[in-house]
Amino acid sequence: MRTLNVAEITENIKEMCIEANHFLSSDMARELCAAAGxxxxxxxxxxxxxxxxxxxxxxxxxxxxxxxxxxxxxxxEVGQDVHFEGGFLEDAIQEGVRRGYxxxxxxxxVVKDPIFRENTKDNTPAVIHYEIVPGDRVRITVAPKGFGxxxxxxxxxxxxxxxxxxxxxxxxxxxKDAGPNxxxxxxxxxxxxxxxxxxxxxxxxxxxxxLDQVPDLEYVRELERELLERINCLxxxxxxxxxxxxxxxxxxxxxxxxxxxxxxxxNICCHVNRHAVREV
Amino acid sequence: xxxxxxxxLKDETAASLRAGDYVYLTGTIYTARDAAHKRMAxxxxxxxxxxxxxxxxxxxxxxxxxxxEGRPIGSAGPTTASRMDKYAPALLDLGLKGMIGKGKRxxxxxxxxxxxxxVYFAAVGGAxxxxxxxxxxxxxxxxxxxxxxxxxxxxxRDFPVIVVMDSVGNDLYETAVHEYSREWKG
Numbered sequence: 001m002r003t004l005n006v007a008e009i010t011e012n013i014k015e016m017c018i019e020a021n022h023f024l025s026s027d028m029a030r031e032l033c034a035a036a037g038x039x040x041x042x043x044x045x046x047x048x049x050x051x052x053x054x055x056x057x058x059x060x061x062x063x064x065x066x067x068x069x070x071x072x073x074x075x076x077e078v079g080q081d082v083h084f085e086g087g088f089l090e091d092a093i094q095e096g097v098r099r100g101y102x103x104x105x106x107x108x109x110v111v112k113d114p115i116f117r118e119n120t121k122d123n124t125p126a127v128i129h130y131e132i133v134p135g136d137r138v139r140i141t142v143a144p145k146g147f148g149x150x151x152x153x154x155x156x157x158x159x160x161x162x163x164x165x166x167x168x169x170x171x172x173x174x175x176k177d178a179g180p181n182x183x184x185x186x187x188x189x190x191x192x193x194x195x196x197x198x199x200x201x202x203x204x205x206x207x208x209x210x211l212d213q214v215p216d217l218e219y220v221r222e223l224e225r226e227l228l229e230r231i232n233c234l235x236x237x238x239x240x241x242x243x244x245x246x247x248x249x250x251x252x253x254x255x256x257x258x259x260x261x262x263x264x265x266x267n268i269c270c271h272v273n274r275h276a277v278r279e280v
Numbered sequence: 281x282x283x284x285x286x287x288x289l290k291d292e293t294a295a296s297l298r299a300g301d302y303v304y305l306t307g308t309i310y311t312a313r314d315a316a317h318k319r320m321a322x323x324x325x326x327x328x329x330x331x332x333x334x335x336x337x338x339x340x341x342x343x344x345x346x347x348x349e350g351r352p353i354g355s356a357g358p359t360t361a362s363r364m365d366k367y368a369p370a371l372l373d374l375g376l377k378g379m380i381g382k383g384k385r386x387x388x389x390x391x392x393x394x395x396x397x398x399v400y401f402a403a404v405g406g407a408x409x410x411x412x413x414x415x416x417x418x419x420x421x422x423x424x425x426x427x428x429x430x431x432x433x434x435x436x437r438d439f440p441v442i443v444v445m446d447s448v449g450n451d452l453y454e455t456a457v458h459e460y461s462r463e464w465k466g
C-alpha cells in the first residue's frame with residue numbers, strides 16, 4: 001500500500017493542462033514537420049509551414065497553440081495499491097484543471113448545461129475516465145479536446161456482415177464529412193468493438209497513443225496503413241484547401257464485442273492532438 | 281494571387297476577390313461567435329438595434345484565449361463557421377461584406393454571398409498563436425458577460441486569410457479537393 005496526497009494530483013494536473021496546450025508531444029511535432037516536406041500542394045505546404053511557425057510561437061511566447069484549449073479529458077490509471085489522502089480524488093482533479101486554466105491563460109470553454117449554456121468560467125468539469133490497474137503508481141493522461149474536430153466525430157453501429165469493408169467505409173465517410181471543419185491534417189482515432197460507449201472510449205484513447213507505436217495485431221496494423229493512404233487520397237489537404245496531407249495518422253483500438261454487433265467509433269482530432277502523460 | 285487590402289471592405293474590393301486569393305487584411309474587424317449571433321438574431325427578430333453596424337464590415341468567428349499582461353489578445357484562430365450559417369444570411373442582407381472562419385458553409389450562405397457581393401475567408405484553423413501576432417488591439421464592445429464569446433473590435437495588421445467563397449459563387453473547398461483527390465491503387 002502506498003499513500004498519496006491528492007494535492008500532488010492537483011499540482012500535476014495543473015501543470016499538465018498548461019503543458020499540453022503550449023507544447024505538442026514530440027511524435028506529433030515530428031509528423032507535422034515531416035508532412036511539410038512531403039505535401040504536394042503549394043498552398044498546403046505554405047499552411048504546414050505556418051503550423052510549424054505557430055508551434056514555435058506558442059512555445060516561445062507561452063500562448064496556446066490553439067485558442068480552443070478544449071474540454072479537459074483526463075485518463076486516470078490508478079494502481080490498486082494506492083491509497084489517497086487529503087481529500088476526494090475527483091475534487092483534486094477538478095481543482096487541478098481549474099488552476100491550470102486560470103494560471104495558464106487558457107480559454108474557458110465549458111458551459112454548465114447543454115441547453116441553457118452558462119459558462120462555468122473555470123473550464124470545469126473535466127471529463128474523467130478511471131481505470132484500476134495493478135501496482136502502486138498513478139498514470140495520468142491529460143488530453144484537452146477541441147470541439148471543431150470533436151463535432152465531426154461519429155459512431156456507427158454496423159452489422160457483423162458489414163465486416164472490415166464496413167469499418168473502412170465508416171472511417172472514410174466520417175473523414176470525408178469532416179473535411180475542412182476538423183482542421184486537417186487530422187489524427188483519426190478509431191474504436192472497433194465493445195458496446196456503444198466502449199467503442200467511443202476506445203476511439204478517444206486511440207488518439208492518445210504515440211504515433212510511432214504500432215498495434216500488436218497484424219490486421220490492425222494493415223488497416224491503419226490502408227486507411228491512412230486512402231484518407232490521403234481524398235484531396236482534402238491542410239486546412240481543407242486541397243492537398244495530399246489530410247491525416248497524419250490513423251490509430252485503431254479494438255475490443256471483444258457481442259455476436260450481434262460491430263460498433264465503430266471515429267473520434268477525429270485536429271493537428272493540435274494534445275496530450276500530456278505523467279506517472280506519479 | 282497575394283493581395284494586401286483594407287477592412288472594412290469596399291464594395292469594389294469585395295467584388296474583385298476570387299476564391300484562392302491569399303489576402304492580408306489591415307484595419308478593423310469584429311469578432312462574434314455562437315452566443316453573440318444568437319443574441320443578434322433575437323434583436324433583429326424584435327426590431328431592435330444591433331451592437332455594431334453591418335455595412336461593409338467583416339465578422340471574425342473567433343473566441344480568443346485570455347491575453348497575458350501587456351498583450352492585446354491571447355491565441356486567436358478561427359472557429360467552425362457552419363455553426364453561424366443559420367444567422368449569416370440575414371447579416372449579409374444588412375450589408376456585412378465578409379466573414380472569417382474555417383470550414384464549409386451552407387447553400388443559403390453561398391447564395392447570400394452572391395446576392396450581396398460579399399466574401400467568405402478562411403484563416404488557418406489551429407494557428408491561433410501565429411494569428412495573434414497580426415492583432416494589434418482588442419476591445420470588447422458588447423456582451424461582456426459572454427466572456428470569450430463577447431463581441432470585440434479588433435485592429436489587425438496584415439492578417440493572413442484565404443478567399444474560400446467569392447461573390448460569383450466559387451468555392452475553393454470544392455475545387456481544391458477535386459484537384460488533389462486521386463484514386464487509391466492499393
